[in-house]
Amino acid sequence: MRTEHFIALDTHCTTTDMAVVTGRGRLTKRLQCTTAIPPLVEAVTGIRRPRYVTFEEGPLADWLFRHLAPHAEEVFVCEPRRNHLIAKDSDKDDPIDAEKLAQLYRGGYLKRVHHPESLRRAVFKQHVATYHDVVRQRVGAANRVMARLRRHGLFVQEDSFAHDVEGREKLLRRLPASRMLRDDVQCLWAIYDSFIYQEEVLRERLTRHATRVEPIRRFVRLPGVSWIRGATFYVFVDTPWRFPGKSALWNYLGIGLERKHSGQGPARLRVAPQCNRPLKGMILGAAMTAIRIGDNPFADQYDHWMKGGLTARNARRNVARSLAATLWGMWKNQTEYRPEWVGQGGRSHS
Numbered sequence: 396m397r398t399e400h401f402i403a404l405d406t407h408c409t410t411t412d413m414a415v416v417t418g419r420g421r422l423t424k425r426l427q428c429t430t431a432i433p434p435l436v437e438a439v440t441g442i443r444r445p446r447y448v449t450f451e452e453g454p455l456a457d458w459l460f461r462h463l464a465p466h467a468e469e470v471f472v473c474e475p476r477r478n479h480l481i482a483k484d485s486d487k488d489d490p491i492d493a494e495k496l497a498q499l500y501r502g503g504y505l506k507r508v509h510h511p512e513s514l515r516r517a518v519f520k521q522h523v524a525t526y527h528d529v530v531r532q533r534v535g536a537a538n539r540v541m542a543r544l545r546r547h548g549l550f551v552q553e554d555s556f557a558h559d560v561e562g563r564e565k566l567l568r569r570l571p572a573s574r575m576l577r578d579d580v581q582c583l584w585a586i587y588d589s590f591i592y593q594e595e596v597l598r599e600r601l602t603r604h605a606t607r608v609e610p611i612r613r614f615v616r617l618p619g620v621s622w623i624r625g626a627t628f629y630v631f632v633d634t635p636w637r638f639p640g641k642s643a644l645w646n647y648l649g650i651g652l653e654r655k656h657s658g659q660g661p662a663r664l665r666v667a668p669q670c671n672r673p674l675k676g677m678i679l680g681a682a683m684t685a686i687r688i689g690d691n692p693f694a695d696q697y698d699h700w701m702k703g704g705l706t707a708r709n710a711r712r713n714v715a716r717s718l719a720a721t722l723w724g725m726w727k728n729q730t731e732y733r734p735e736w737v738g739q740g741g742r743s744h745s
Contacts, residue, residue, distance in 0.1 A: 400442045402467070403497035404450040406430055406459065414493035415442055416501055422494055430455070432462045439466050449500040451475045452508040457517050460510045473505035476669075511633050519604065520630035526597040526623070527673045533590035540583045547571060556584065557591070601626055613725055616732040617718065618693055619685030627677040628722055635727040641720050649675035650715045666712075682715035692737035693717060 399418035404411050408430060415424040424442070428434040439448060448463055449471040450456065456472050464470045478499060499505050511517045537553040544551055547570055556563050563584065567577050605611045605626040614625035638644040645651030649670025685693040693714050700710035721737055724730070 397445060398443070400444075400446045401497045401501040402439060402442060402446055402448045403493045403495075403500060404435070404448065404459070405493040405496065406450055406453070406455050411435060412493045413438055414497045416494065416497040418501065420498060420501060422497075425494065435459070435463065436466055439463060444468065447471065447500065449473055449496060449505060451478070451496070456508070457510050461512070461514060461517070464512070471500060471505060472508040472510055473500070474508050477504075477506045509633060509637055511630075516630070516633065519626075520633070522597070522601060522604070523626050523630045524673065526594070526601050527627070527676075529590060529594050529597055533587065533594050536583065536587040536590050540580070540587055543580055543583060544570075547576070556587075598623065605629075610726050613731060614722055617681070617685075617721060618688060618691040619681035619683070619718065620722070621681075624677045624681050627673055631671055631674050632723075632726075635723050638723070641716070641723065644719055644723055645716050647671055647674065648678050648715075648719055650678060650712050650719065678715045678719050679711070681718055682711050685718065686711065686714060692734050696738060 400423070401416050401418070403414050403416075405413075410427055411430045412427050413425065414422065416422050426438060428438050439446065445468045447469045448467045450459060450473070452472050452475060460470055460472055473496075478496065496505075511520060537557075540556065541551060541553070544566065549566060549569055551566065556566060567580065570576055570580065602622040605622045608626070608629060611622065611625040611629050614620050614628060615622055620628075632644075632647075638647065642651055646653065647670060649666065649672070652666060682693065685691055686697045688694070696717055697710050697714050700713055701707065705713070717738060721732070724736075725732060
């Protein structure tokens with residue numbers, strides 16, 4: 396039987412440290428090379444097959460994954476937060492990190508971070524992520540405006556100045572007669588307006604691309620699922636075959652439940668704290684919209700759970716699970732949205 400080789404890369408902007416261990420845990424090679432594709436490919440292909448490559452998730456991970464995948468039996472991008480052996484060791488430097496990462500990989504202790512295989516899908520995912528980043532920045536800019544006005548006794552919401560020139564003039568007149576203060580508020584509004592403009596440009600571009608993607612065209616037929624939400628689900632899930640079942644999907648979306656138990660103490664059931672944040676916001680937002688517009692199976696489910704004694708929060712989370720399961724099933728089975736099929740796989744429970 397051929398010896399398996401587990402290769403770990405500790406990658407930085409200029410250099411990458413590489414360590415190779417065998418299936419039995421013996422360190423066979425350690426080297427440092429430039430962080431560029433040709434020298435990295437040369438270093439990896441210099442190790443006999445079968446070879447398995449791992450490195451931690453980070454800004455370079457997607458680029459490395461696509462270029463190194465053809466040269467190894469597996470390229471495994473791992474979650475850094477799970478690598479406690481590296482993070483807590485007192486004797487820490489990059490070559491030692493690479494060796495320990497290889498040992499963790501060999502032992503099966505790493506948690507995979509999924510990456511799309513095609514450049515086109517990766518770029519679309521980055522575009523959707525950019526849109527969500529700009530939305531967060533726009534919300535932050537609005538909060539800074541409201542906080543500044545609140546310091547002078549003006550309690551307003553974003554709608555009062557978002558697209559209202561006359562409303563802004565009224566707010567300025569209500570401020571103390573300070574030129575510096577008014578200039579500062581107008582500066583904050585200018586920053587806010589720039590994010591509004593970029594958000595609108597990105598939304599139009601994202602929607603235009605989403606209309607060309609067949610699964611997203613089916614997703615938007617569900618109540619509460621817009622082009623933005625459908626595209627968010629599509630790019631961050633990437634493939635429905637990643638998950639063995641609905642529970643794994645729900646945990647990734649941040650709407651699943653995990654059980655914690657220690658010794659003889661009572662078991663605690665809680666929502667999984669680690670999740671994909673854009674996906675969690677997307678699925679909970681879709682659930683709230685579906686409930687609000689009514690006259691659909693998801694709103695009916697919400698009413699059913701509320702009458703059954705659940706809190707509004709738990710009922711809304713159950714609707715989100717039902718929506719996620721429906722999207723996942725449609726994608727996996729390549730079917731259209733059928734309202735009569737919603738909830739047929741069994742009801743969710745808080």
